[in-house]
Amino acid sequence: MQTNSNGIHTIEKKAKEDRYQHHDYYNIDELLDDDHLLARDAVRTWVKQSVSPIIEEYSEKAQCPTHLFKELAEIGAFGPSLPVEYGGGGMDEIAYGVIMQELERGDSGIRSMASVQGSLVMYPIFRFGSEEQRRKYLPKLGSGEFIGCFGLTEPDHGSNPSGMVTNIKDDGDAYILNGSKMWITNSPVADIAVVWAKDEAGKIRGVIVEKDMKGFHAPEIHGKWSLRASITGELVFEDVRVPKANILPEVVGLKGPLSCLSKARYGIAWGAIGAALDCYDSALRYSLEREQFGKPIGQFQLTQKKLAEMITEITKAQLLAWRLGSLANKGKATPAQISMAKRNNVNMALEIAREARQIHGGMGITNEYPVMRHMMNLETVLTYEGTHDIHLLITGMDVTGLNAFK
Amino acid sequence: MKILVCVSKAPDTTTKIAFNADGTALNKDGVQYIMNPYDEWYALVRALELKEAAGGSVTIINVGPKENDTVIRKGLAIGADNAVRINSNGGSAMYIAKQIAEYAKGESFDVVITGKETIDENRSEVGAMLAEFLDMPFISYASKMDVAGNTATIDRDIEGGTETVEVDTPFVLSAAKGLAEQRIPNMRGIMMAKRKPLNVVEAVAFDDLVVPVHYELPPAKSAVKLVDPENMDELVRLLHEEAKAL
Numbered sequence: 280m281q282t283n284s285n286g287i288h289t290i291e292k293k294a295k296e297d298r299y300q301h302h303d304y305y306n307i308d309e310l311l312d313d314d315h316l317l318a319r320d321a322v323r324t325w326v327k328q329s330v331s332p333i334i335e336e337y338s339e340k341a342q343c344p345t346h347l348f349k350e351l352a353e354i355g356a357f358g359p360s361l362p363v364e365y366g367g368g369g370m371d372e373i374a375y376g377v378i379m380q381e382l383e384r385g386d387s388g389i390r391s392m393a394s395v396q397g398s399l400v401m402y403p404i405f406r407f408g409s410e411e412q413r414r415k416y417l418p419k420l421g422s423g424e425f426i427g428c429f430g431l432t433e434p435d436h437g438s439n440p441s442g443m444v445t446n447i448k449d450d451g452d453a454y455i456l457n458g459s460k461m462w463i464t465n466s467p468v469a470d471i472a473v474v475w476a477k478d479e480a481g482k483i484r485g486v487i488v489e490k491d492m493k494g495f496h497a498p499e500i501h502g503k504w505s506l507r508a509s510i511t512g513e514l515v516f517e518d519v520r521v522p523k524a525n526i527l528p529e530v531v532g533l534k535g536p537l538s539c540l541s542k543a544r545y546g547i548a549w550g551a552i553g554a555a556l557d558c559y560d561s562a563l564r565y566s567l568e569r570e571q572f573g574k575p576i577g578q579f580q581l582t583q584k585k586l587a588e589m590i591t592e593i594t595k596a597q598l599l600a601w602r603l604g605s606l607a608n609k610g611k612a613t614p615a616q617i618s619m620a621k622r623n624n625v626n627m628a629l630e631i632a633r634e635a636r637q638i639h640g641g642m643g644i645t646n647e648y649p650v651m652r653h654m655m656n657l658e659t660v661l662t663y664e665g666t667h668d669i670h671l672l673i674t675g676m677d678v679t680g681l682n683a684f685k
Numbered sequence: 686m687k688i689l690v691c692v693s694k695a696p697d698t699t700t701k702i703a704f705n706a707d708g709t710a711l712n713k714d715g716v717q718y719i720m721n722p723y724d725e726w727y728a729l730v731r732a733l734e735l736k737e738a739a740g741g742s743v744t745i746i747n748v749g750p751k752e753n754d755t756v757i758r759k760g761l762a763i764g765a766d767n768a769v770r771i772n773s774n775g776g777s778a779m780y781i782a783k784q785i786a787e788y789a790k791g792e793s794f795d796v797v798i799t800g801k802e803t804i805d806e807n808r809s810e811v812g813a814m815l816a817e818f819l820d821m822p823f824i825s826y827a828s829k830m831d832v833a834g835n836t837a838t839i840d841r842d843i844e845g846g847t848e849t850v851e852v853d854t855p856f857v858l859s860a861a862k863g864l865a866e867q868r869i870p871n872m873r874g875i876m877m878a879k880r881k882p883l884n885v886v887e888a889v890a891f892d893d894l895v896v897p898v899h900y901e902l903p904p905a906k907s908a909v910k911l912v913d914p915e916n917m918d919e920l921v922r923l924l925h926e927e928a929k930a931l
Contacts, residue, residue, distance in 0.1 A: 298699075300699050301717070313754070313755050313758050314875055314876065314879070316755060317755070317758060317759055317762055317870065317875045317878075318872060318875055320719075320759070321762075321869050321870045321871065321872075321875065324867075324869050325869050328869075353871060354869060354871045354872065355871040355872025355873055355874075355875075356872070359872045363873060363876070368871075368872035368873055368875075368876060369873070369876045370872055370875075370876060374872070378872070
């Protein structure tokens with residue numbers, strides 16, 4: 280790190296070798312098409328070149344590498360499964376999954392930058408927006424010219440979004456928007472926000488808020504010990520006049536934001552495997568290089584138990600994600616199935632990060648290895664986009680038909 | 686400008702190399718393949734840059750079985766216009782060069798580019814043999830190439846320096862580091878590659894004159910020897926007798 284003439288710390292690209300190798304214990308690659316393998320290879324190469332050399336330092340300094348937005352756009356990580364004519368990549372859901380996996384192999388925060396832009400901003404505008412809104416926003420979002428964010432969670436309404444108090448009131452050619460949103464990825468750097476608010480009849484509607492609209496602020500949230508390379512903020516609306524042309528016309532009710540979350544959760548189910556693979560890869564290599572009592576620690580039964588259980592859990596998660604992707608390609612993945620995969624795979628990744636940290640011994644707590652960073656990131660991933668417990672209740676409700684939320 | 690880029694497939698650089706029981710071939714179990722980096726990063730990308738600057742087309746060619754299509758698709762995703770695969774299980778450098786030449790001789794390419802070597806067996810042979818079969822000049826180890834009209838100015842890596850040569854098209858060139866910078870294919874390129882033509886051509890009969898007889902791994906690295914700092918004579922002896930560095 281250096282200090283520039285204004286006394287501000289700047290981060291220099293640090294050359295650090297990323298020795299990651301893919302692990303495919305069950306030859307799951309045979310289930311993937313050429314497109315998937317090429318997409319994965321391309322994103323992995325990009326991560327090794329653009330993310331791995333800088334991520335530890337940006338994370339340590341809690342700075343967002345905003346220059347990566349443009350690079351993410353160039354490789355096609357924003358909305359890869361949306362149609363090409365609207366700025367997407369025209370790929371299938373498995374391709375979207377493997378892209379998220381490789382990004383999160385680099386860092387959950389980098390994956391978050393892409394999943395918010397694609398699943399939570401481009402997807403609702405594509406699915407629920409007018410043709411005019413699609414033409415106006417999607418190509419710019421796909422090319423990274425615009426950064427977007429998604430406002431659903433409020434300070435007092437996290438797992439219970441239907442209790443939201445942010446609201447819009449009809450005022451002739453515009454709506455007057457009031458309220459606030461919390462824990463919003465990308466918000467301080469966003470050009471537009473897709474915001475969910477209640478109308479005067481109490482129905483949840485989506486509106487597109489632009490950063491220059493009067494009365495709209497997006498202060499940054501500081502002090503996170505997790506997703507430190509991803510920027511997070513609030514959204515504050517004080518009598519913001521939002522033109523009626525900015526309301527998403529094709530959806531009314533909570534199913535609007537929830538369908539976006541299903542897309543993002545699907546990507547997280549794949550992404551978490553990437554973080555787990557990186558931890559396993561590092562732990563496996565370390566266990567073969569680190570010697571104690573005259574032999575590699577990988578030769579000890581307790582280390583082997585950890586490694587064997589890790590690759591077993593990763594393999595199960597890979598199969599779960601692949602099957603979910605196959606269902607999603609046919610439009611048959613249910614929200615409850617997505618919940619199961621998100622919950623299982625994120626928890627799996629967090630457990631692996633903790634075990635991998637132990638294999639690395641004291642070195643595991645340093646930024647010489649990616650493990651502690653992944654572990655801290657995954658604490659967020661376990662909670663955002665539907666908490667670990669809420670997803671359990673979704674599965675519980677799905678199998679019993681009984682609602683434990685109320 | 687009509688450019689042909691010869692691309693080969695090589696084991697990923699992280700592959701743990703093993704041979705079959707009698708040492709006559711690579712054990713391909715679990716080996717992941719990539720496009721040879723000299724072909725991908727330098728030969729193909731410089732070809733695309735020339736096309737982008739002055740128009741024309743870039744064709745990639747590979748001699749191999751259907752499994753190589755993934756590598757070929759990557760070349761198309763990076764930006765090649767079309768591809769040819771000579772359907773074959775491969776062979777010696779001379780066999781490969783013969784197959785490419787048979788295809789290329791009817792196509793009047795202005796420039797044919799190979800990587801300076803493939804990173805599996807590092808033979809650096811195909812380019813020169815191809816030039817001979819096509820009766821074209823051959824420039825090896827090119828680290829810079831500019832083309833004006835029909836004349837190319839090329840920097841070649843030579844021992845301890847650089848040689849600059851001029852050559853008129855058509856010619857065959859082998860690409861070294863520096864000729865271009867790696868391009869990562871983007872998602873749109875990957876999808877477009879599916880719609881680009883990949884023509885499969887059957888190999889011509891050719892009696893291979895060179896057959897690999899035996900492969901062997903280099904000896905395992907021996908353990909580090911620690912020498913007492915007071916015992917310089919022993920260090921000199923080891924450097925002289927064992928390391929043969931003195």
